[in-house]
Amino acid sequence: MLARLSSPVWGITPVALGSQAPVDGEELSVAGYGRTADGWVPDRLHAGSFTVTGTRGAELDIDSEDASVCMGDAGGPAVRAGAGGDELVAVSSRSWQGGCFGSDETRRAAVETRLDDITDWIGTRVARWSLKAQATGGYVSAELNATGDDAGRLQARADAVAGWEQFTLHTRDGGTTVALRSAANGLFVSTELNRTGAHEAMLRARSASVTGSWEQFTLVPQGGQYALRASANGKYVVAEANYTGEDTGLLRARSTSVAGWERFTLQHADTLRVVGAGPVGPTPLPLG
Numbered sequence: 479m480l481a482r483l484s485s486p487v488w489g490i491t492p493v494a495l496g497s498q499a500p501v502d503g504e505e506l507s508v509a510g511y512g513r514t515a516d517g518w519v520p521d522r523l524h525a526g527s528f529t530v531t532g533t534r535g536a537e538l539d540i541d542s543e544d545a546s547v548c549m550g551d552a553g554g555p556a557v558r559a560g561a562g563g564d565e566l567v568a569v570s571s572r573s574w575q576g577g578c579f580g581s582d583e584t585r586r587a588a589v590e591t592r593l594d595d596i597t598d599w600i601g602t603r604v605a606r607w608s609l610k611a612q613a614t615g616g617y618v619s620a621e622l623n624a625t626g627d628d629a630g631r632l633q634a635r636a637d638a639v640a641g642w643e644q645f646t647l648h649t650r651d652g653g654t655t656v657a658l659r660s661a662a663n664g665l666f667v668s669t670e671l672n673r674t675g676a677h678e679a680m681l682r683a684r685s686a687s688v689t690g691s692w693e694q695f696t697l698v699p700q701g702g703q704y705a706l707r708a709s710a711n712g713k714y715v716v717a718e719a720n721y722t723g724e725d726t727g728l729l730r731a732r733s734t735s736v737a738g739w740e741r742f743t744l745q746h747a748d749t750l751r752v753v754g755a756g757p758v759g760p761t762p763l764p765l766g
Contacts, residue, residue: 480603486661494751495597496558496565500538504530507557508540508570508588512550513579519550528556528588538568538590547588548578556590565753568592597752606644606661606748609634611717612703612741614727617643618717620660620667620683624724627673630663630683634717634727634742644747648688655694655709659683666693669710669731676721679711681729703741706731714740 500506509525526545530538540547540556547554547570556568573588575581593600609618611634618634619642636643644661658667660683668685669692670677685693694709706715708731716739718728733740 480600492749492751493555493557493564493566494562494753495600496560496567496594497597497752497754498567499533499592499594500530500558500567502530502532504558506530506540506567506590507559508545508547508551508554508590509557510547510551510554510570512552512554513548515546515577516579518579531587533592536592536595537571538592539587540590541587543586544577546575546577546586547573548575548581560753562753567594601750601752604646604748605746605750606646608639608643608745608747609645610743610745611719611727611739612743613717613719613739616717616727618645618727618729618742619643620645620662622662627670628677628682630660630665632667632681632683632729633725634729639745639747655696657688657693658695667695668692669695669708671710676725677728677730679708679713679731681715681731698736700736700741703743705736705740706742715742716740717742 506528507525508528509523511521511523514520514524526542528540528542531541532539551570554570555566558565558567568590571589571591574583574585576583576586614634616634617636617639618632619636621631621633624631642662645658648657663683665683666685666688667681667683670680670682673680691709696707698705698707711731713731714733714736715729715731716733718730719739721728
């Protein structure tokens with residue numbers, strides 16, 4: 479399973495995922511906050527060196543002469559040191575508890591759950607994306623400085639990708655429709671059907687959950703790009719290239735066909751790295 483943090487963690491570079499399976503004799507560093515030889519609840523990070531003794535299915539076996547995987551270490555990382563940096567290849571599952579506080583066991587072998595064989599699965603569920611509008615050449619931003627009924631409005635106006643230009647994708651019914659959640663405020667994008675005039679059916683990142691069609695879209699492939707069709711009114715999302723001022727590049731679901739203004743490029747916008755494999759594309763779409 480994957481868990482979503484209640485708030486982002488800033489100021490760190492996530493460890494890369496390794497896509498190559500560990501081999502017999504390979505050395506891994508295993509870390510955790512669990513028991514030690516003389517501590518019941520040390521609550522302090524510790525690590526030890528282990529040797530891979532076998533790989534089978536979704537698991538791998540490790541052993542050590544002087545380190546142990548103890549109670550409280552489950553879920554901790556098993557890391558490979560590489561020329562390009564560390565790689566996360568597995569997480570701790572279970573062990574003999576040899577050398578652990580309160581245990582009379584002498585065997586230090588342990589079992590790890592592999593991650594190298596599910597990097598695509600992880601990538602499709604945690605990747606962040608940016609949308610670049612063909613009409614304006616700008617990246618789509620969730621405008622967090624806007625207020626009132628315009629708060630979180632989407633505009634294709636940014637020259638580069640930062641926090642406001644990152645979104646996660648979430649399929650709703652097995653893959654036919656998708657919801658977009660702004661990484662900047664954690665809210666889902668909605669098609670505002672109650673707006674009128676130049677703001678009719680504008681897109682805003684303002685919903686705490688996906689409650690109906692207003693937060694659902696279909697990604698329609700366009701030869702390397704995508705069009706977004708709003709489930710709320712069945713119309714395609716347009717980047718308003720002729721709007722100026724505060725509304726420059728405003729996104730609205732108001733077109734019945736796809737041309738230049740309705741095309742967007744999906745690009746990776748996160749720091750998720752997989753060593754030995756390219757970035758995961760948006761197809762198949764992530765579940766969730």
